[in-house]
Amino acid sequence: MKKVFTGVRVRRLREEKGLTQAALARLLEISPSYLNQIEQNQRPLTVPVLLRISSVLGVDVQRFSDDDEGRLVAELSDVLGDAGLAVTGEKVAMSEIRELAAQMPAVARALLTLDRRRREAEERLSVYAARFGDSSGDALAVPxxxxxxxxxxxxxxxxxxxxxxxxxxxxxxxxxxxxxxxxxxxxxxxxxxxxxxxxxxxxxxxxxxxxxxxxxxxxxxxxxxxxxxxxxxxxxxxxxxxxxxxxxxxxxxxxxxxxxxxxxxxxxxxxxxxxxxxxxxxxxxxxxxxxxxxxxxxxxxxxxxxxxxxxxxxxxxxQRPGARGVPFIFVRVDRAGNISKRQSATDFHFSRVGGSCPLWSVYEAFAQPERIVTQLASMPDGRAYLWIARTVTHRQGGWGSPAKTFSIGLGCDLRHAARLVYARGVPLDEPAVRTPIGMACKVCDRPDCPQRAFPPVGGRAAADPNRCRFEPYGSSPGLSP
Structure with missing residues (x-):
């Protein structure tokens, strides 16, 4: 079982409640030294202690779930990947991003807010520039x-x-x-x-x-x-x-x-x-x-x-507190890869840079109309998902009239997959059968993907006139020249 270290979250919760370590330890029926070790990430937060926190302080256990942490990691990767390259000349390591999301989530959210405000300021500058006749303003930056x-x-x-x-x-x-x-x-x-x-x-x-x-x-x-x-x-x-x-x-x-x-x-x-x-x-x-x-x-x-x-x-x-179903990701895509609907009740993050992965089962569904297609997929960060997809078609008129055909995708984290009928007979514990997918080529760092459309941001394209690779845009570590 994965050990959960959430010392900063416990300490922040204690401070919000105005409690000393000794007072909270008494409420949780543990020793102050044990609580201090939890807050210092020297001991993991166990399930009994977590349930006791929920019962005594009236806190939803979802607050300590790694779903929100996964969202923060994905969103920070989008932001700090580009920002790190622009400001420091080097990419922020994924290990540092994970540490920031896990141990200082409030700081992580503050960084995301600052980035959003930065983008909004750039958008306003673009509008002002266009208004005063400067065509260099990038209107496409406005969401x-x-x-x-x-x-x-x-x-x-x-x-x-x-x-x-x-x-x-x-x-x-x-x-x-x-x-x-x-x-x-x-x-x-x-x-x-x-x-x-x-x-x-x-x-x-x-x-x-x-x-x-x-x-x-x-x-x-x-x-x-x-x-x-x-x-x-x-x-x-x-x-x-x-x-x-x-x-x-x-x-x-x-x-x-x-x-x-x-x-x-x-x-x-x-x-x-x-x-x-x-x-x-x-x-x-x-x-x-x-x-x-x-x-x-x-x-x-x-x-x-x-x-x-x-x-x-x-x-x-x-996702009602106290009565949650399986947290799903929902998408609706067309044949051209346009995602017209996308919602996530879990940590799955849709990249802001556009595009999606052609190895994703939602596209395979178009080859098998009206049939449910299943897929075990793994993301670059190691998280695995069970996906199901099926096409739906809507018609307004008779023969020759345009029709709308979409692929509907529904996915969940692998830890919830056993609750689904679609997991029956599927080797959930076998990593070898999982299809490696990503959010989008520009933010996917898989070096050996045969379907890559663009080099990853921050990677160096392995371009050699004397060699032809099976994988397009093969990359090597380091900054782009």
């Missing part, structure tokens, strides 16, 4: 609205407790039942808001351009006739979110620090969609079903009457 919204959800581990709790209470009050949500939600929309749900005939569907269109003046919600019952329930639930949870959504948007109205609007939509998923898949019932079915996505979809993507997205939100 796009949808990137702001992604960061908003990522920072909250893709769990919005206010909306989840509210949706669960409302689902119970309105009689929302698994697989029959459409009827209860339609009744609520009509009884409480006087809004009628209408759908045109299927024969007229070619002229209906929207999945959902609300006319508040007429009190009518139009839904596309191409939606199935689960999809209609989701759209009705989204409209109810905008009517019933408006104040809560606005308050959450207000905490996001968004730069413009476009990002605010996208955040409202994202939060309304989150509420909709929580309403038709209430937290307690859905988590119980997921555990009962070993996270079998198809079975969960049949029980609750929703599609593959909806189930996967909801599974990635089950």
């Amino acid at each position: 796009l609205p949808h990137e702001e919204v992604r960061d908003f959800f990522y920072a909250r581990h893709n769990h919005i407790v206010e909306l989840d709790d509210m949706a669960e209470r409302m689902a119970e009050a309105w009689g929302v039942r698994p697989g029959e949500a459409e009827y209860a939600l339609t009744a609520r929309l009509l009884d409480a808001h006087g809004v009628q749900v209408l759908s045109p005939a299927v024969a007229d569907s070619d002229g209906f351009a929207f999945l959902r269109e609300f006319e508040p003046a007429r009190g009518v919600l139009h839904l596309s006739p191409l939606l199935d019952s689960g999809q209609r329930a989701f759209q009705i639930a989204t409209q109810l979110a905008l009517l019933e949870a408006y104040e809560t959504i606005e308050a959450l948007v207000g905490t996001g620090g968004f730069r413009g109205e476009e990002a605010c609007a996208l955040a409202r939509i994202g939060l309304a969609n989150y509420f909709a998923g929580a309403l038709i898949l209430p937290y307690g019932r859905f988590l119980a079903a997921a555990e009962e079915m070993a996270y079998d996505i198809d079975r969960l979809g049949r029980r609750f009457g929703v599609g593959f993507e909806t189930v996967c997205h909801r599974l990635s939100t089950l």
Whole structure:
């Protein structure tokens, strides 16, 4: 079992509570010398002591989880990799980054905040430069609205407790039942808001351009006739979110620090969609079903009457303190490699430099449409994950009309994999069967990857006219010339 050294966190918690070492030691029923050794990282934090801390001080054990540490390591790697090269001329060692994240997480977060503010200052300078006619300002440095919204959800581990709790209470009050949500939600929309749900005939569907269109003046919600019952329930639930949870959504948007109205609007939509998923898949019932079915996505979809993507997205939100599901990473990608949705309830970090790994199973899924593909994958930092992926296709018209095809990926840390039906028969303890993947070529330091598209940042490309390597951009340690 991995030893956990969290001395700085214990000491900081003790100081927050205003306790001396002797006082905390008495509460934990251990000797002051033992507590001092824990705080000095001379002794690991054991499970009994951790549970005692949680019980006596009312602290969530998640505070001592290495998931947040893993996030910090990944984010610091992005920041300090570039910053170290620029400032000191040498790359900050991964061992130093891990030590900083583990022992001084507050300092690590402060560095990330300073880097964010630095980027914001550079963005403002770019805007001012462009305004005064200096074309050298890099407008591309300004984060796009949808990137702001992604960061908003990522920072909250893709769990919005206010909306989840509210949706669960409302689902119970309105009689929302698994697989029959459409009827209860339609009744609520009509009884409480006087809004009628209408759908045109299927024969007229070619002229209906929207999945959902609300006319508040007429009190009518139009839904596309191409939606199935689960999809209609989701759209009705989204409209109810905008009517019933408006104040809560606005308050959450207000905490996001968004730069413009476009990002605010996208955040409202994202939060309304989150509420909709929580309403038709209430937290307690859905988590119980997921555990009962070993996270079998198809079975969960049949029980609750929703599609593959909806189930996967909801599974990635089950992080309520005291009632956590498997912490998942959720992604939706297209054939070109564009990631249109990405959320993580765990330590998995999506690089800010763009791109993703072609060895990732989410791309293999396109070669096997409608079939679930599994993959054991290892990251450069040694962490291993179980990934499942499957394609989904949405069509609006008939023959010849464009269709949307995505690969939906759901992954979890290997330590949780045994809880999933997809791990049955998979050699979880065999490192040799794991596919080595990375976040993106520019921040991946694997020297022997045959799919590398770019040299790693901070590495020296091994360019030799007299040799041709199988691995493109073979690299050697040291700085780029």
